[in-house]
Amino acid sequence: MASERPGIVVTGAGVISPAGPGTARLWEAMAAGKTFFEHPDGAGLPWPTAAVDSSEITWPAGKAWANASKYANQSARWAVAVARQALQQAGITGETEDVRAGTVMAVASSGDELSDVIPQLASAYRHDSRPLVKFLHDEVPDYSYIRGIPSQLGQFVSMASGFRGSNVAAYGEAAAGGTGALALAARLLESGELDRVLVVGVGAPLTVTGMAAADQDEPFGTRATTGAGPFDAERSGALPGQGAAAVLLERADAAAGTARARLLGCEVLAAADLPTAAGLAVDAVLTAEDATPVAWWAHGAGSVRLDRVEAETVPPRLGALPVTGSKGTIGNAFECSALIDTALAVESLARGELPPVGLLGRPDPLLRDLDPVIGEARPLPPAATVLLTALGQGAEATAAGALILAAAGGRTTDKERATA
DSSP: OOTTSOOEEEEEEEEEETTEESHHHHHHHHHTTOOOEEOOTTTOOSSOEEOOOGGGOOOOOSHHHHHHGGGOOHHHHHHHHHHHHHHHHHTOOSOOTTOOEEEEEEEOSSSOSSTTTHHHHHHHHTTOOSOHHHHHHHHOTTGGGTTTSSOHHHHHHHHHHOOOSOEEEEEOSTTTHHHHHHHHHHHHHHTTSOSEEEEEEEEOOOOHHHHHHHHHHSOBOSOOSTTSSTTBTTOOSBOBBOEEEEEEEEEGGGOSSOOSEEEEEEEEEEOSSHHHHHHHHHHHHTTSTTOOOSEEEOOOOOOHHHHHHHHTTSHHHHOSOEEEOSHHHHOBOGGGHHHHHHHHHHHHHHHTEEOOOTTOOSBOTTSTTOEEOOSSOEEOOTTOEEEEEEEOOSTTOOEEEEEEEEEOSSOOOHHHHHTO
16 A cells, blocks of 8 residues: 555454454463364364354344344354454444444355345245235345345444445455455545445354365364474464454544554455465565564464465565464464454554464474564564465465554553453
């Protein structure tokens, strides 16, 4: 993004992860060296998975929300929860008349379009005497939106935020899709169409069939012990995870919330192959003014191939930056993994520390000029700038994303962390 474009700030973030609700909770788990992998009970699967405990996730009160809960699946509930976290952190309770605000969803190519509800409706209608139009109106209050918007989850987020501007979705390759949603949101702000955009993504639990298909495309790791983490010499594959995240972006000149970080550049690109795409995405964000990263939040899949792509992309351009990543702690939450990492990078800038890489024991000597954070958090300079990278997951993936975040100034207080 060129310097003449309006400044964009991050004013709020929300995360649901296997560590529980909240960005601070996950950051502190990483700093403490915790990991959250376990084998699903009774599933007999060979892949350790970091799963979310939904018991702490609440649904809003009120008649409208009670009615909406009839057709809100788990993804919708997670999306609403992280959206409310981000808004609470920013101190925003809803859209005002003089503020143009919208939502962007980072979603998979399927699975969020009332897929759990449509079969139930079809079955219920077989024994219902109401005319079809009346039945749909009563049972699915916003039925008219099913064909009118690209993501049904976006309707729940709009309802939670009160944002009535653009409600769009970024459908992209898994893991890179989060940067695509952020890049789209940045363009909506830069163009002047909106002043505030809430970006939300959900990485729902994979089905057994989905996990098997992903494993055939690019094998998952089969152990979650020290040595299996990102950039480790003994790593053998990405580990699956779950989660959701929301990032609130605002134009700096119209921000209602306090800036927690500045977004200097964000891009997602596809190319003939993944290494080319990764290089192009990083080069694109490095053209931003003041874009001189002193730290790197990596995709860090734990895949032999993908970790090598990142190591061959970033250090040759920027040297041996201190690098961390979340996937050794909570696995890969796919569509929302880049949003989770963005929220964590913002938290790191606010705290002035970079947490260590989970499950990393011995850095791979073949990944030259890599300086991973191991064991304990590492200090960041007061005015730090962080590069974040995200790669498409899978053998045929050809998309990669990158963004650069800069500290907004100052450090967060304990009270501010309590709402993170």
